Amino acid sequence: MRKFDSLSFLIFARSWGIVILFAALWAAFSIWGMPIFGTFTNFSVILQGASIGTIFAAAIAMGVFSGVLDLSVPGVAALASVVLAKCLLSGVNMWLAFALSIAVSVVFGLINAFFTLKGLNPLAVTIGSLSVTSGIAALVTTGPPLFGFTPMDFIGSNLYFGLPAMFYVVAVVFIVGTIFLTQTRGGTRFLAAGGNAEALRRSGVNANVYKVLGFVISAGLAGVAGIVTTAYTNEGNPAAATGSLFTGLTAVALSGISLAGGRGSLPKVLVGSLVIAEITSILNIKNIQPFWGIVITGALLIGALYLELTIQQQVSRRVVQSKSAANNAADAAAKSAQPSKEA
Amino acid sequence: MAKTSEFALELKGIDLYYGYVRALNEINLQVRPGECVALLGDNGAGKSTLLKVISGAHKPTNGTISVHGKHVEFHNPKDSANAGIEMVYQDLALVDAQDTATNLLLGREILRKGLLGMLGFLDRKAMKEEAKREVAHLGVKIDTLTRPVEMLSGGQRQGVALARSAVRVGKQAEGILLLDEPTAALGYEQKVMVEQMIKRMIANNIAVVLVTHDLPLAFSTAHRMVVLNRSKKVADVETTKTNNDEIVGWITGARPSMEGL
Numbered sequence A: 001m002r003k004f005d006s007l008s009f010l011i012f013a014r015s016w017g018i019v020i021l022f023a024a025l026w027a028a029f030s031i032w033g034m035p036i037f038g039t040f041t042n043f044s045v046i047l048q049g050a051s052i053g054t055i056f057a058a059a060i061a062m063g064v065f066s067g068v069l070d071l072s073v074p075g076v077a078a079l080a081s082v083v084l085a086k087c088l089l090s091g092v093n094m095w096l097a098f099a100l101s102i103a104v105s106v107v108f109g110l111i112n113a114f115f116t117l118k119g120l121n122p123l124a125v126t127i128g129s130l131s132v133t134s135g136i137a138a139l140v141t142t143g144p145p146l147f148g149f150t151p152m153d154f155i156g157s158n159l160y161f162g163l164p165a166m167f168y169v170v171a172v173v174f175i176v177g178t179i180f181l182t183q184t185r186g187g188t189r190f191l192a193a194g195g196n197a198e199a200l201r202r203s204g205v206n207a208n209v210y211k212v213l214g215f216v217i218s219a220g221l222a223g224v225a226g227i228v229t230t231a232y233t234n235e236g237n238p239a240a241a242t243g244s245l246f247t248g249l250t251a252v253a254l255s256g257i258s259l260a261g262g263r264g265s266l267p268k269v270l271v272g273s274l275v276i277a278e279i280t281s282i283l284n285i286k287n288i289q290p291f292w293g294i295v296i297t298g299a300l301l302i303g304a305l306y307l308e309l310t311i312q313q314q315v316s317r318r319v320v321q322s323k324s325a326a327n328n329a330a331d332a333a334a335k336s337a338q339p340s341k342e343a
Numbered sequence B: 001m002a003k004t005s006e007f008a009l010e011l012k013g014i015d016l017y018y019g020y021v022r023a024l025n026e027i028n029l030q031v032r033p034g035e036c037v038a039l040l041g042d043n044g045a046g047k048s049t050l051l052k053v054i055s056g057a058h059k060p061t062n063g064t065i066s067v068h069g070k071h072v073e074f075h076n077p078k079d080s081a082n083a084g085i086e087m088v089y090q091d092l093a094l095v096d097a098q099d100t101a102t103n104l105l106l107g108r109e110i111l112r113k114g115l116l117g118m119l120g121f122l123d124r125k126a127m128k129e130e131a132k133r134e135v136a137h138l139g140v141k142i143d144t145l146t147r148p149v150e151m152l153s154g155g156q157r158q159g160v161a162l163a164r165s166a167v168r169v170g171k172q173a174e175g176i177l178l179l180d181e182p183t184a185a186l187g188y189e190q191k192v193m194v195e196q197m198i199k200r201m202i203a204n205n206i207a208v209v210l211v212t213h214d215l216p217l218a219f220s221t222a223h224r225m226v227v228l229n230r231s232k233k234v235a236d237v238e239t240t241k242t243n244n245d246e247i248v249g250w251i252t253g254a255r256p257s258m259e260g261l
Helices: A002-032 A040-065 A073-089 A094-117 A122-141 A165-183 A185-202 A207-233 A244-254 A266-285 A291-342 B047-054 B077-082 B100-104 B114-118 B124-138 B154-171 B188-203 B215-221 B244-252
Strands: B009-018 B021-031 B036-041 B062-067 B070-072 B085-088 B176-180 B207-211 B224-229 B232-238
Touching: A002 A266, A002 A291, A040 A073, A040 A165, A040 A185, A040 A207, A040 A244, A040 A266, A073 A094, A073 A122, A073 A207, A073 A244, A094 A122, A094 A207, A165 A185, A165 A207, A165 A266, A185 A207, A185 B100, A244 A266, A244 A291, A266 A291, B009 B047, B021 B047, B021 B207, B021 B232, B036 B047, B036 B215, B036 B244, B047 B085, B047 B176, B047 B207, B077 B085, B085 B154, B100 B124, B100 B154, B124 B154, B124 B188, B154 B176, B154 B188, B188 B207, B188 B215, B207 B215, B215 B244, B224 B244, B232 B244
Parallel strands: B036 B207, B036 B224, B085 B176, B176 B207
Antiparallel strands: B009 B021, B009 B062, B062 B070, B224 B232
């Protein structure tokens, strides 16, 4: 009975660790960062700082859930950003420009999917398209960032009800994504394709459709991240998304999943991203060198994955133990019953 | 459906060469609806290979396969599935992070009614109830249908995989079920559960081919025993007309092959 209790504790820690970490850091930083950290204004600033990174985290998370680590996300976002800026500068309607940016992103998602399904290693394919998209983005701008187009503050630096506009974009992405993953047939199969595509195939479902969907959603969200970045900074910058891969991946790892695919929850990725943002915030408030933030992000990535691995091993060991204990008991019972049967 | 044969599954003269190695040597096999045939033999005797031929994973070099009297040719496992043959593999291919109901109903999820259904929204409650019904019908004991299957014991996982195939095969008119070592690595109670499930499927007029090393399981469920030894069929007898020693003799090769196979 005690064994089972510690098992459920481990599962609890894996499921809710990130929320507890967020709350604990919040409490600690509120005291340490008095009187600034705990204020609503600072909360809003944290959200503003976290928003773009959180959309990147969603892009990477959706890839990871479907079983693929999509490394092309920063490049695709940069390309979407310069495509948007270029369109606006040449007088294209803003909404059409949004659609074009997303379309270009999705095309690269399809290219990633095509070569991966042909049997190439997805890491290699997505690194390749990272390079291709970053290069094209730089070529389009011919170097320095593009600026001077119509401001898009309504999804950029505006505040609504005291909260940054970008965070409403984040909210839409995460709510739609979560409903898709948890409530729909497509989402269930999407996760199944990441967890065990063979199971899906044997159930008569074309698993490849969902693999392609993973790349497409990941690239599409990278496009959204590129658009929001452009709206916030008011420039189309081919180097806009450097570092987004690391914070995004760290947020995914902090949400308590291995990067093997098949599981995951977007709300926890959101909390993971907020943990990184609150650390950045306290470093700012305390006037500590921001490079520490990069160091801490890397350490958190490794630490979170290691913790997940440890918990996973503990859980499977306990499940096996309790199982074999039950089996042994049953076998012993069967053996003691046998002689009397033969007699 | 017009019946053209008394056999659900009939193999005639199946040969399979891997390069110069003859993995299967003129195998004949018949299984009637509602009959369980145990396919026995030592490691490397060819039983798994034969199962792969039936499930469409391997194409035989020579020989014919008929399903309910109709000649069929399988180019891949999907062809075999379309012909009403369902295979439960040793690796169970479950989606670990998802619960029993989801695993059981994978590929035939129940959607909500109305607009939400058209958008692909799942009716989780109905799925849970359907899963509960199917699992109860098959006599599988699973603690909770909402727990991820990675948290289930080996027997329960086997139960979920078996149930998934059984439900699919049960939807076909007189389906054929192939089982590859369904009790490997199971405890006593769980073996009993699998045994009962097999019996239920036979009672539902499903033809079962059971590959196993577990002779007690074979004796308790199979109507007929087929023994392979070094890629040849050496015995094909009714279970009631043989005994453990004879079967072991055929498996090890200590006993000469039966005549007229």
